[in-house]
Amino acid sequence: MTSLMATKVLIVDDETDFVDLMTRRLEARGLDVVPVVNGEEAVEAVDDHSIDVAVVDLSMPGIDGLETLRQVKEKRPDLEVIMLTGHSSVKSGIEAMKSGATDYLEKPVDLQALMAAIRAAKEARMDRLLERSEEEIQHILKSKSW
Template sequence: MDSQFATKVMLVDDEEEFIDLMSQRLETRGLKVVAVTCGEEAVAAVEDRNIDVAVVDLAMPGIDGIETLQRVKAKRPDIEVIMLTGHATLHSGIEAMKHGARDYLEKPVDLNVLMEAIRAAKNERMTSLKKKSAEEVKHILKSKSW
């Protein structure tokens, strides 16, 4: 895969060992990875980086995964977010989805399951961006008097 078009994934988790290992595993599969260890870093990273998918841990010190999800979506609604948790509950899953998470996976996550979730999220983002671009072009054409 051409690295220019590689899926750009941001991993957000306070467990550095997990983030190091997962970054290596995803990069080996052709993804570009930005790894951060807290929600505040994630929110800052989406401002100046082109990210397709964020994989966010639910339980983190400081701002937790749900708040990180909300802030990322507020700044960049086009980024798809996959929540990861070692403490899955029905309530936390519903909360994540209500705030715009695309998926909700349990740790330890199977790499093939995560890769499929990332691929589906990237496809969803690309479809959404294409639709938005087409609507913008249609609007521009309607507003011009040529």
């Protein structure tokens, strides 16, 4: 089981009270949290921080959650994104998953469910990065003539 210590989580929600509360609760559990209040800040944050998992609200003014998801995945395909919504629908859930979301949770989000989703997302990211590293090693070994 992957330890969540030193996991960097981006929280993206236009409700500042929610962002503040989730930041405190996740930091109390050992996570390193980067809080932002809109999609534009989220897209910038993935350039400025080594984010492992992003937790993104679906419904936000400006760049909404789906567009934020698309833009951060374009910049960082290895980034795991968990979508949160207070207005879930099958259509938005399917669209989020097709766009690369790892999970789709309803608000009010149960903290244990969110922690489990973050853990699963971190494990998936680490597995993918390990696989990519092994592929690069094999490529290097095959290209050498020793």
